[in-house]
Amino acid sequence: MKKITLFFLLVLTQITFGQAKITENEKLAATCKVWGFLKYYHPVVAAGKTNWDEKFFEVLPKIENAKTKEAYSIVIEKWIDDLGTVSVNKPLADDQKRDYFYKNLDLEWTQKDKLFSKSLSKKLNFINENRFQGSNHYVNRDGKEVALQFVNEPAYPDFQWTDKKLRLLALFRFWNYTEYFFPYKYVMDQKWDQALVEILPQIADPSSEKEFLMAMREISIKLNDSHAATFNSGMMKYLGGEKYTAFGTKFIGDKAVITTVANDSLAKIDDLKIGDIVTKIDGVTVGKRLEEIFKYVQGSNKAVATVNGGFLMFSGNTDEIEIEFIRDNVTSQKKIHRYPGEKIKRSPQKTSPKWEILENNIGYVKMNKVPKEEVPEMMEKLKNTQAIIFDVRNRPTYTDFLVSEYLNPEPKPILRLLYQDLSYPGRYYFNNEMEECGKINPEYYKGKVVVLVGAGTHSFGEQTAMSLQTAPNATVIGSQTSGADGPNYYFTIIKGFDSSFTSAGVFYPNKKETQRIGIVPDIEVKPTIVGAQQGKDEVLERAVLFAKNGK
Template sequence: MKNKILLLLLVVAQTAFGSNNFTENQKLATTCKVWGFLKYYHPNVAGGSKNWDEQLFIILPLVEKAQTKEEFSLVLENWIASQGEVKKYEATKPDSKVEYFTKNLNLKWIDDSSVFSKNLSKKLKFVEDNRYQGKHYYVQYDLDTGNILQFNNEVKYPNFKWPDKNLRILTFFRYWNYVEYFFPYKYQMDQKWDITLEKMIPLFMEDKNEDAFYDAMQRLTVKLNDSHVVFYRYSGPDSNKILNYFPAKCKIIDEKIVVTEIRADSLAEAQNIKIGTVITKVNNKTIKEIIAENRDLIAASNEAVYLDRLTESALSGYSDNVKLEFFQDGKYITKTINWYNEHDSHRNEYKKGAKIKKEKFKVLDNNIGYVDMEILQVINVPDMIETLQSTKAIIFDIRNHPKDTNYSIAEYLNPEPKEFVKFIDPDLSFPGRYIWRNGIETCGRINPDYYKGKVILLVNEKSISHSEYTAMCLKVAPNATIIGSQTAGADGANACFQSKGFQTWFTCYGVFYPNKKETQRIGIVPDIEVKQTIKGIQEGRDEVLDRALQFIETGK
């Protein structure tokens, strides 16, 4: 019994001691939040009167020395006080005509008594209530510019060196707070952004090597679950090397890589690569293993995009060749084949003339119109409509990136203007909060002579951003049907984050249906779902187009 009591007392003592002492992770995670909060909320900081990077470098060693909650809180209290007085102002009442979107706004951490003293929480809350209301120094949002969301006036560090712990932390803190306050889909991430902060800190604290730093940064961007995220590193050990490729485009189906398009005829022929060729292993790894081990390295809103991007990644490299296992004629064959450079003369020859020239629009059998949205331009729309006006259906192929033709086309497909999309924009007067843009965007015009046939929209994982927006726009036409598979689930303009050695992007405003249903991650949901199959590819069929033709003829 005595042993049990002693054990219980020991556990209680350890718990009490642990609650009074902060780990390096806890201190840095909290400092990141406070630093970012003050950057965008404190009246004497958000206006740009302080060198906010320098202030971080000042506070970090003091934070490191703090051992208890009280010591930590006191360090931050003194730091906040040193930024100058925050004057209380009479807050204006919310405009009843403005509708706010608050799913991303989360300042509850300010009241976390396990981290902050009551006095510090009170000071932070006072800053929130009397936050900066002028023109922000560090961030700008302007729909009229090409770069809609811009992170301004950040100090650049041309001599950035990864061993500098302060600069590693600064880079991490900057990006984390950009996303915290200005990524409209933060609430849809698989992992809460707060948890990502805590889990990523050890990677940025490691003084390992340059590759490890950039790897950590790339892994951080992947956590957004946003197909607009691209991480581009333009310095490093491979920056002077030439990336080599497989001579064909491929797709992952049923944990196999299947060739869907030949990129270089002569090169593929030399390796006996054909449309429908099935690859089951790459350098002795199964496709299932490759899928599992790359999830933290490739950004995507959903599985369809992840697999699409993984294919290109798995079939490229800096070596001269690759070992592949093929499944041919009922048996597995392993052989080593050569990679090919993107600028290889054979590839250039293929690009210049070997590929069949595409038609912008045409009439298929049975009086069905077909439009390739990737090459159709606004100037071509009247001719396209005139040519296809008498067809019984028009198929708009949006498995690509259209050229801003959606509004022009919609004028011919609708009898009157139709609502099709709503937006949210960041509210810089209350960072983290968003505002529903006034009204609902419409397309079309009064047109009694609108197209009366069926409207078919083809989509798949290649349909991203403006492609998805185009599908939303054209779908409101009478008798419109979407056929295909899940789209990329990333709609809206992009914001860019740059630092020494890399740059990356993420979606910066929200796109929703008029009923406020999300498109992010979900994508444009087909009315009729059709996915490519290995058998269909091997038989040379476009199964999505075939299904559209069947639907036009049968209505089913």
């Protein structure tokens, strides 16, 4: 009796599997994952022995016609079988000297996807176990400025947004670039599988060019990486517009304080003053407006996304906007002008020294202004100060960690890098050799080393801050940094769509993460509205106070 019951259960399961209806979104999401997996794992595809894009275009109508899970699995199995027999090719044993990183590797979907028959899952598992081990046709680490590079990807110069198969190809490419080669996939806010399911309808069947373009932008922003964003020439008119106000703001809490005026004469036309607090734009609070545009603004964390979003918030395509603002505790409304970028003739910036000695014998260095060749002279003049404040809040020049040679008595490890393991896409490994700074120097600087950081401390700036942190008497002061340390790789997805992301992981020597977190200040200083109105540099003021009394 038990055997008969079991038999009928198995038959019922097969009937249920075969008859279950599937949606277009489910089919395309599963196909995106299979397409990418085969691209980097199948020996025929990964070796470049077939036109993989064309194979996708050929199978797409069959996938669209598959109405059940059984029919879908049959189509995908036939697609795989037509590539030829996969020979047994057991991967080489892992290098025992390598420190492997598995947090991004997840191939369980090949065995658990609800659209896959047991036979299809078995085929995918066999390909995984006998994956391609040669030089991949589509990706390598032979780049010059940035090692990782995607290659042999046709650009499709005649690409039109109305072409569904090319829209899907663009998404499939980007999704799989991220799936297998973005080192920080594991710290994203949203699971990458879920991001695919969510964005697919806007790519597969957009109601307009705008919906498609903004979906391509949004999927890249989901990486939560200050380096990651997709650009298209037609995107800007939807993203923020092509006209700008003549002022700049700093966001403090849920308010935008005018802190800079790009052009004095234009500011006078609208009677705008530094210190005015903008609370609404066209009737919408700045806080709500910021939330609305966050999904289109790159940023590893809210601090840097707020800075980037603040620029877009006031731009647009109309000549005027209405703002609500507070001046001298009085709330008012007015219309202000926007101008094309070329009409905003920016007032010349005030010149300031690259480095100087402040009161109380405190050195102050603007790292964004000091060229490499001037470092020896600078450090010679500052060697007898009681403290040196290194300002890294704007991108430093490429001093190549030379400053640290004057701050350390011996070489110090700064960071360790995480690289893609191209023999096993999705797996990574830590470089055996750590990046170092400093040298044997008994005459190293003995005073306090203070490092200023903020949202503008980005990428190389964060590495610079990490090198300065190695000094024996270093203190970091400021606010959360960009959280995107590591080389930024720029690449073309398809004609007209350029994108980027952080291409190698950067960790402290003890494997403490920097991505999204950034360089954590020892003393946090948050700007205040009063400070912004008075034009104060509150971070620098706090650093000077610390340099004087150590508190």
